[in-house]
Amino acid sequence: MPQTAVDLLVPFESLVDSITKLDLREKYRLGELLDEEMAQVEEELWEQDPTFQAEICEARAAYHAGDYVTIDEYIARRQGKGG
Numbered sequence: 001m002p003q004t005a006v007d008l009l010v011p012f013e014s015l016v017d018s019i020t021k022l023d024l025r026e027k028y029r030l031g032e033l034l035d036e037e038m039a040q041v042e043e044e045l046w047e048q049d050p051t052f053q054a055e056i057c058e059a060r061a062a063y064h065a066g067d068y069v070t071i072d073e074y075i076a077r078r079q080g081k082g083g
Contacts, residue, residue, distance in 0.1 A: 022030065045052045062068060
């Protein structure tokens, strides 16, 4: 039986609401799918956009130089300022 494609427009809030109802295994799988999709889009941008290439190179250089904050450090700083 041939497959038929259907394009649906789902409001973002409905999508978010549906995601919150997934079990943990489904959320991990969704995360993997999103990571794969984002990597593909980033690769396409990398190939087509010199500005994007420069931004990625700058971010990588900063990371390798140790010029970044871990999420734990960021949270600790935020809690110390007003939390």
